[in-house]
Amino acid sequence: MxxxxxxxxxxxxxxxxxxxxxxxxxxxxxxxxxxxxxxxxxxxxxxxxxxxxxxxxxxxxxxxxxxxxxxxxxxxxxxxxxxxxxxxxxxxxxxxxxxxxxxxxxxxxxxxxxxxxxxxxxxxxxxxxxxxxxxxxxxxxxxxxxxxxxxxxxxxxxxxxxxxxxxxxxxxxxxxxxxxxxxxxxxxRRPLGAPETHDAKPEPMLRSIRSGITWLFAQPALRTIALVATALNFAANGTILVLILDLQQRGVRPSVIGLLETGMGVGGLLGAILTPKLLAMFSTGAIAIVGSWIVACTFTATAFTSAPATLIGLLSIAMLLLPALNSGLFGYQMLITPDHLQGRAQSAVMFLATSTQPLAPALGGVMLASFGHRTAVGVLGAILTVASLLLTLSRPIRSIPLLSEVKAATTV
Missing domain, CATH: 1.20.1250.20 (MFS general substrate transporter like domains)
Incomplete structure (x- = not known):
């Protein structure tokens, strides 16, 4: 590649x-x-x-x-x-x-x-x-x-x-x-028209949405990807909010707190640069499993420190394999999904990943106020750990080869 x-x-x-x-x-x-x-x-x-x-x-x-x-x-x-x-x-x-x-x-x-x-x-x-x-x-x-x-x-x-x-x-x-x-x-220049299908008449909207979701969840690997993406997105966003609020309560300057986002951005950018080589060297399944465990371990480790420099370092490390994980899994989804289902498959994953997002800040804030920083991050870290276990134990995920070896789906 x-x-x-x-x-x-x-x-x-x-x-x-x-x-x-x-x-x-x-x-x-x-x-x-x-x-x-x-x-x-x-x-x-x-x-x-x-x-x-x-x-x-x-x-x-x-x-x-x-x-x-x-x-x-x-x-x-x-x-x-x-x-x-x-x-x-x-x-x-x-x-x-x-x-x-x-x-x-x-x-x-x-x-x-x-x-x-x-x-x-x-x-x-x-x-x-x-x-x-x-x-x-x-x-x-x-x-x-x-x-x-x-x-x-x-x-x-x-x-x-x-x-x-x-x-x-x-x-x-x-x-x-x-x-x-x-x-x-x-x-x-490339034609980007509506996908070609053999259907003389499009399905009604609700039936079309249902058929897209049904197809997605009938694919074992894609079903696991959708569920794991939802859990990772929820727990990671909640953890970041807890860390920011905890540092604010401790009187850390806003400019220093902002470096958390900077550290994540730098780690993610470095990871994106490395991604093409990683995808060419390692199977997509292996990258996904290792990457998810790095995220789970580093985010959970933030429960045991409030030092800004350490937190910045941990979050930077967490982001290093995330671009390769996303590129591999969503690239795999893109390749095996027929053209006439691309929109519905992407939207179904997007819906699941974002539907719980508003709950993450609320849950994180409540747990921080009620139980403190360590417990709040620990609970969210447990969710990340479960998500990593799902990937690790999933035979369809472990079986995903190099992305270059994945056979692309036909049009219909």
């Missing part, structure tokens, strides 16, 4: 470039949205509702979105979502410049942006499968992972800097980034 083929793939480079530009813009606006909400309301509770609105829109829309993606032109969906982002975030910039921005406006934009993301992600996965040859899927997914970490590392500081220039400047730049992404997507 090599990235040389991807560098000669013009359509892939357009897709990656557009997403990278948009991801940086989104990282800036996501950071600034909380600041804008605080400036408007002076209420941390109301400011926190902005993120909740985004998550709600994404979660409620994910399953229907997957069904729509599997019966509609992927190109149309991708470009439409990009243009929707331009309109949504452009409206915030205009309202801010006119001094008419309200918390309700921010909530509406966050909700609609979550809905747009629910459509964009499965459409992007399906498009990537159509644009990139099977032997390069792992490298392409790893590049996407690296893009996200770079955007996360650079977006918040850059957004904060531009916020001092003008409150809605980062949001205006994000709106422009969506427009640039849409233009690049429109230049992709």
């Amino acid at each position: 090599s990235g040389r083929g991807l560098l000669r793939n013009g359509d892939y480079l357009k897709l990656l470039s557009g997403q990278t530009i948009s991801a940086l813009g989104s990282a800036m606006s996501t950071f600034v949205f909380t600041l804008l909400a605080m400036a408007i309301t002076s209420s941390p509770v109301q400011a926190g509702l902005v993120g909740a609105a985004y998550a709600l829109g994404a979660t409620l829309s994910s399953l229907p979105a997957g069904a729509v993606v599997d019966r509609t032109s992927r190109r149309l969906i991708l470009i439409s979502c990009g243009l929707a982002g331009t309109v949504l975030y452009g409206s915030v910039a205009v309202a801010g410049w006119m001094h008419r921005l309200t918390i309700w406006h921010l909530l509406a934009v966050a909700l609609c942006s979550g809905v747009s993301t629910a459509f964009f992600m499965p459409a992007e996965t399906a498009a990537l499968r159509q644009i990139v040859p099977a032997e390069d899927i792992g490298t392409a997914v790893a590049a996407n992972q690296g893009r996200g970490y770079v955007a996360g590392l650079a977006g918040a500081p850059l957004g904060g800097l531009l916020f001092t220039v003008g409150r809605v400047v980062p949001v205006a730049i994000d709106a422009l980034s969506y427009l640039v992404m849409s233009a690049l997507l429109a230049l992709i």
